[in-house]
Amino acid sequence: MPIISFEEAEKILISxxxxxxxxxxxxxxxxxxxxxxxxxxxxxxxxxxxNGKGSVCALFEASARAAGLKTGLFISPHLLGMTERIQLNGxxxxxxxxxxxxxxxxxxxxxxxxxxxxxxxxxxxxxREKTDLAVIEVGIGGRLDTTNVLTRPELSVIxxxxxxxxxxxxxxxxxxxxxxxxxxxxxxxxxxxxLPPEAxxxxxxxxxxxxxxxxxxxxVFEIVSRDWENNSMKLRHKKTGEAYRFGIPGCxxxxxxTLVWEGLEILRGLGWPLSTxxxxxxxxxxxxxxxxxxxxxxxxxxxxLFIVDGAHNPEAxxxxxxxxRASPFAGKTPAFVVGMLQDKERRGILGLLAPLAGKxxxxxxxxxxxxxxxxxADELSALRPDAEVEVQEDIRAALTVASGSGTAAVLGxxxxxxxxxxxxx
Numbered sequence: 281m282p283i284i285s286f287e288e289a290e291k292i293l294i295s296x297x298x299x300x301x302x303x304x305x306x307x308x309x310x311x312x313x314x315x316x317x318x319x320x321x322x323x324x325x326x327x328x329x330x331n332g333k334g335s336v337c338a339l340f341e342a343s344a345r346a347a348g349l350k351t352g353l354f355i356s357p358h359l360l361g362m363t364e365r366i367q368l369n370g371x372x373x374x375x376x377x378x379x380x381x382x383x384x385x386x387x388x389x390x391x392x393x394x395x396x397x398x399x400x401x402x403x404x405x406x407x408r409e410k411t412d413l414a415v416i417e418v419g420i421g422g423r424l425d426t427t428n429v430l431t432r433p434e435l436s437v438i439x440x441x442x443x444x445x446x447x448x449x450x451x452x453x454x455x456x457x458x459x460x461x462x463x464x465x466x467x468x469x470x471x472x473x474x475l476p477p478e479a480x481x482x483x484x485x486x487x488x489x490x491x492x493x494x495x496x497x498x499x500v501f502e503i504v505s506r507d508w509e510n511n512s513m514k515l516r517h518k519k520t521g522e523a524y525r526f527g528i529p530g531c532x533x534x535x536x537x538t539l540v541w542e543g544l545e546i547l548r549g550l551g552w553p554l555s556t557x558x559x560x561x562x563x564x565x566x567x568x569x570x571x572x573x574x575x576x577x578x579x580x581x582x583x584x585l586f587i588v589d590g591a592h593n594p595e596a597x598x599x600x601x602x603x604x605r606a607s608p609f610a611g612k613t614p615a616f617v618v619g620m621l622q623d624k625e626r627r628g629i630l631g632l633l634a635p636l637a638g639k640x641x642x643x644x645x646x647x648x649x650x651x652x653x654x655x656x657a658d659e660l661s662a663l664r665p666d667a668e669v670e671v672q673e674d675i676r677a678a679l680t681v682a683s684g685s686g687t688a689a690v691l692g693x694x695x696x697x698x699x700x701x702x703x704x705x
Contacts, residue, residue: 286375289382296394308396308426311389318407328418328460329439331596332536335568336439339540341415343562347554352406352414359698366402395419399426421449423462435543436463438472441479442595454478461486468492471543473535497542499534509574527566532599570697572603575704584683590694594628601632615639615685617678619696620651634664642671643678645695675699
C-alpha cells in the first residue's frame with residue numbers, strides 16, 4: 281500500500297469512529313503481532329480514570345522530560361488536530377509521519393477501529409524512536425480498552441472513579457471501578473487517590489488477586505494562590521512547606537499533582553533517574569488546554585474573556601462549578617456556551633450549571649453524536665425559568681453572542697472546547 285497523505289489518513293480514521301468494540305483485544309493483538317509487537321519493547325505508565333487522565337499524563341510526561349528522558353505521550357481526545365494524540369518529547373508527530381504510520385498500521389490491520397489504529401500507531405512510533413518512557417492514556421474504562429495490551433507498565437494509575445460511559449462500564453461505582461482496575465497487572469504497582477469505598481474495594485480486590493501493590497493517596501498539596509487569567513497557580517506541599525508553580529489551574533489538580541509526585545517517588549525507588557526537582561520542573565513546565573483555561577477573545581469578540589473547559593460528565597462539571605465559584609468570574613454576569621454529546625448525563629450536568637449563570641447559549645459540537653441543542657435548551661429552561669436561553673447551532677455565532685456578556689464559559693464537550701479554542705485563536 282503506497283503511503284497516503286495526511287488528509288487521506290484523517291478520512292480513514294474518521295470513517296472508523298464506530299462505537300466501542302466489545303469483543304476484547306484480539307483484533308489489536310493480531311495487528312501488533314504482524315507489526316512485531318512494538319508495545320512489548322516499551323517502558324510505560326498506563327493511566328485511566330473518569331476524569332483527570334489527561335492532566336496526569338501531561339504531568340508525568342513533563343516531569344520525565346525535565347529529567348532528560350526521551351518521552352512518548354499517547355492521549356485522547358485531541359483538541360486542535362489529530363496529531364496531538366501521538367507526541368514525542370511533548371511535540372505532536374509531523375503530519376507526514378502520522379500518515380506514514382497510519383499507512384503501515386492499516387495495511388497490517390485493515391479491520392481495526394479508529395482508536396485501535398491510533399493505539400498501534402503510537403506504540404509503533406514510540407518503539408522505533410526508542411522512548412525511555414511512554415505515558416499512555418486509556419480510551420474508555422480499562423479492562424477491555426485497546427491500550428490494555430500493555431503487559432507490565434511501570435505504574436498503573438487510576439485518577440478518579442465516577443459515572444460516565446455506563447453503557448460500557450456498568451451502572452455502579454463498583455462496576456465502573458472494576459473495569460478501570462483491569463489495567464492492574466500481575467506483580468505491578470497501582471496508584472489512586474482516596475476513592476469512594478465501593479470503588480476502593482474493587483481496586484484493592486483486583487490488586488490482591490494479581491499480587492500487585494496498591495497505593496491510595498490523600499492530597500499532599502494545597503492551593504496557595506491562583507493566577508486565573510494566566511492559567512496557573514501555586515501549590516504548597518503540606519509536609520515540607522515547599523511551594524511550586526503549577527501550569528494547570530483548578531481544584532482537582534491537587535489530587536493529580538499528588539499522584540504524579542508519589543508516582544515519581546515510586547519510580548525513583550525502582551531506579552529511574554527522577555527527583556523532586558524534576559517533579560517541580562514538570563509542574564512548572566506543563567500546559568494542558570481546556571482545563572478551566574482562560575482565553576481572551578480578539579477584536580471579533582470584543583476582547584471578552586472565555587473560560588474553556590472540557591467538562592463533560594457530572595464529576596467534571598462539579599469540579600468546574602467548584603472552580604467557578606472560587607474564581608473572580610463568579611461575581612460577574614456571565615454567559616455559558618454549552619454543547620454536549622447524546623450519551624452524556626445531561627439532566628445532572630444541566631442541574632449543576634443552572635445556578636451559575638443567567639444566560640445560556642446552546643450549540644452543537646462538531647460530532648455525529650452531538651445532542652440536540654434545542655432539547656438541551658428546553659431542559660435548562662425547565663430547571664431555570666428565569667434564565668435567558670437561546671440556541672445558536674453555529675459555534676462561532678454562539679461565541680459571538682456570549683462575548684456580549686464580557687465574561688463567558690464554554691463547556692460540555694471536548695469537541696466543543698477544541699472548536700472554541702480554534703475559533704478564539
